Amino acid sequence: MTITELTDDEFSKFCGLIYRAAGIRIADSKRIMVGNRLRRRLRATGIGGFAEYYGYLTSAAGAGEMPQFLDAMTTNETYFFRDPQHYQWLGGEFLPELARSAAMRRPPRRLRIWSAACSTGEEPYSMAIEVAEKRPILAGWDIRILGTDISGAALAEARAGRYDARALRLVEPARRLAFFDEDAAAGRWAVKADLKALVSWKLHNLLMPLREELFDCIFIKNVLIYFDRDSKQVVVKNLLAALAPGGYLLVGPTEGVYNMLEPLEKRKTWLYRKPGG
Numbered sequence: 001m002t003i004t005e006l007t008d009d010e011f012s013k014f015c016g017l018i019y020r021a022a023g024i025r026i027a028d029s030k031r032i033m034v035g036n037r038l039r040r041r042l043r044a045t046g047i048g049g050f051a052e053y054y055g056y057l058t059s060a061a062g063a064g065e066m067p068q069f070l071d072a073m074t075t076n077e078t079y080f081f082r083d084p085q086h087y088q089w090l091g092g093e094f095l096p097e098l099a100r101s102a103a104m105r106r107p108p109r110r111l112r113i114w115s116a117a118c119s120t121g122e123e124p125y126s127m128a129i130e131v132a133e134k135r136p137i138l139a140g141w142d143i144r145i146l147g148t149d150i151s152g153a154a155l156a157e158a159r160a161g162r163y164d165a166r167a168l169r170l171v172e173p174a175r176r177l178a179f180f181d182e183d184a185a186a187g188r189w190a191v192k193a194d195l196k197a198l199v200s201w202k203l204h205n206l207l208m209p210l211r212e213e214l215f216d217c218i219f220i221k222n223v224l225i226y227f228d229r230d231s232k233q234v235v236v237k238n239l240l241a242a243l244a245p246g247g248y249l250l251v252g253p254t255e256g257v258y259n260m261l262e263p264l265e266k267r268k269t270w271l272y273r274k275p276g277g
């Protein structure tokens with residue numbers, strides 16, 4: 001099957017669809033990339049051309065293809081302990097501070113953390129490692145880390161919890177030993193069951209409100225770079241609504257939402273706290 005190049009019209013139609021579905025603005029310079037990624041979906045579905053695929057995707061019959069289309073269009077690059085200072089804050093400041101202030105109050109002792117756009121799971125598992133290492137000061141706590149993403153394929157990898165050396169490049173040997181089982185023949189490390197038990201997963205589009213309990217801490221990193229101002233504002237509104245009073249929002253270096261966070265107290269360029277609590 002020979003598939004021709006994407007025409008201008010087809011490219012802009014697919015870009016419009018991605019924007020409406022996920023809030024992502026695709027730059028004109030990404031046309032070859034979009035064409036290549038679409039070709040993969042054409043091969044997988046056996047559809048012979050871009051226009052036909054677009055028609056299918058936007059029809060009632062093609063609704064089931066939408067998640068695969070979004071999987072193909074999103075960039076899932078991530079690794080454990082990306083931006084180590086964020087995890088040093090989580091394990092070294094946030095968790096001890098939380099344990100100290102909880103000691104002065106009555107139970108329940110509850111901790112909720114959300115990795116918003118968690119991709120293949122390295123971010124929430126890194127959070128879980130920090131939490132697991134602080135078990136002595138969090139004994140008896142009800143703890144849940146939630147990883148969400150729009151990509152079902154990324155979440156399937158997150159659930160499987162098997163990673164290669166590249167993903168683990170910032171994980172020290174002692175932590176590898178404590179939290180992973182090595183499959184040397186396959187060159188993979190599998191997350192141990194007790195670490196997995198700390199994390200749950202959910203398919204979720206950041207453009208939609210998350211119907212969950214309020215979170216004490218939310219990470220939003222390396223996802224909003226491709227969103228325009230309007231979609232960023234929708235996402236920020238949803239994140240702020242999900243944050244508990246006194247909770248922290250940790251923002252990645254490329255999100256470009258600093259000027260939308262006025263309701264929060266700025267603690268660092270990447271760290272914001274919701275008043276109250």
Ligand SMILES: C[S@@+](CC[C@H](N)C(=O)[O-])C[C@H]1O[C@@H](n2cnc3c(N)ncnc32)[C@H](O)[C@@H]1O
Nearest residue numbers: 022074077078117119150151205206221222223
């Ligand atoms: C580059 S990864 C970032 C992973 C991790 N937060 C990190 O910083 O390493 C970006 C993720 O955002 C997800 N994503 C893109 N648009 C989304 C949306 N509208 N809602 C939820 N997730 C989205 C993609 O599927 C992808 O897995």
